[in-house]
Amino acid sequence: MSNTMRASYLLKQGEVAVKEISIPELAADEVLVKVAAVGVCGSDVHYYQHGKIGPYIVEQPLILGHELSGTITAVGSAVDASRVGQRVAVEPQRPCRDCEQCNAGRYNLCPNIEFYATPPIDGAFAEFVKIQSDFAFEIPDHVSFEAAALVEPLSVCIWAARRAEITTGSRVLIAGAGPIGVIMAQVASAFGASEVIITDIAEDRRDFALKHGATRAMDPRTENVEGLAVNAFVDASGVAQAVYSGIKAVGPAGHVLLVGLGTEDMNLPVSHIQNNEIWVTGVFRYANTWPTGIELVASGKVNLDVLVTHKFGLDDVESALNAGKQPGSMKVIVNPGS
Numbered sequence: 001m002s003n004t005m006r007a008s009y010l011l012k013q014g015e016v017a018v019k020e021i022s023i024p025e026l027a028a029d030e031v032l033v034k035v036a037a038v039g040v041c042g043s044d045v046h047y048y049q050h051g052k053i054g055p056y057i058v059e060q061p062l063i064l065g066h067e068l069s070g071t072i073t074a075v076g077s078a079v080d081a082s083r084v085g086q087r088v089a090v091e092p093q094r095p096c097r098d099c100e101q102c103n104a105g106r107y108n109l110c111p112n113i114e115f116y117a118t119p120p121i122d123g124a125f126a127e128f129v130k131i132q133s134d135f136a137f138e139i140p141d142h143v144s145f146e147a148a149a150l151v152e153p154l155s156v157c158i159w160a161a162r163r164a165e166i167t168t169g170s171r172v173l174i175a176g177a178g179p180i181g182v183i184m185a186q187v188a189s190a191f192g193a194s195e196v197i198i199t200d201i202a203e204d205r206r207d208f209a210l211k212h213g214a215t216r217a218m219d220p221r222t223e224n225v226e227g228l229a230v231n232a233f234v235d236a237s238g239v240a241q242a243v244y245s246g247i248k249a250v251g252p253a254g255h256v257l258l259v260g261l262g263t264e265d266m267n268l269p270v271s272h273i274q275n276n277e278i279w280v281t282g283v284f285r286y287a288n289t290w291p292t293g294i295e296l297v298a299s300g301k302v303n304l305d306v307l308v309t310h311k312f313g314l315d316d317v318e319s320a321l322n323a324g325k326q327p328g329s330m331k332v333i334v335n336p337g338s
Helices: 042-050 145-149 151-163 179-190 203-211 240-248 270-275 290-298 314-325
Strands: 004-012 015-022 030-039 067-075 087-090 128-132 136-138 171-175 195-199 216-218 230-235 250-258 279-282 308-313 331-335
Touching: 004 314, 015 314, 030 087, 030 145, 042 314, 067 128, 067 145, 067 151, 087 145, 087 290, 136 290, 145 151, 145 290, 151 179, 151 250, 151 290, 171 179, 171 240, 179 195, 179 203, 179 230, 195 203, 203 216, 230 240, 240 250, 240 270, 308 314, 314 331
Parallel strands: 171 195, 171 230, 195 216, 230 250, 250 279, 308 331
Antiparallel strands: 004 015, 030 067, 030 128, 030 331, 067 087, 087 136
């Protein structure tokens, strides 16, 4: 096996190039994964277009991509060699496992966490990556590599559903029928929601959501969601007006989960929140979600393959980062080995 590999780098804002680099060396508790599929996330596109997200600034060449799957090809000295050859979905982060947040089980809030494709940590638009062994989760043979890669955005939705206390009989409103919104609709249904309402200004996306998890779709330009008295509202749009109206749609003791990336400051209906004791919180990644995500996909309760609309090779990462602009685009996949 060669000791080098190819990787696609974001050199600077708007500029991508493939480089030949060394294959990562493994620590004792790590495995080497030959990358099969990587989903393109909105954060990847944002880094490509703007060179930064909030306080995270691309100051040196960076490998993007954090939604991934592949096959274990080598293991560190402390890892069972029988793992070689396993097909895996990768949880793309490395918490310190020793801070207050990690010890409380909230390792997604670890202040020292290293997360793929978040400067300065490289991501997965590469032929190989390394990860701690317990963050590489074996997948059944009938689960595609594309679906396994998308367990990452699925995990965001599982985390949101848990925090929103979605359960049997819940009525749920979701703003935004993009990939996260559609996956959220499927997760809400899998968690037992009796009604899953989704809003989007695009008719084709509303129609798609109705086929894949939503029980009702609304056009926010012509239909008012306020007063629906749902148990939970999940924003997957980042649009300030959608957040405001969504909160007004929540009934007493309900939950509001902010998932979408929008403006840093928004006006909120504070009196509605106070008078109805509504819980309003954000979602920052996830913790302990991969086993549940893999089970949902393997059992058919969540269909991630249906989201994939475009596939590109490693030499075409720039095209992959721009594919979201194409009509009908939902989820874009990079296959580094193709």
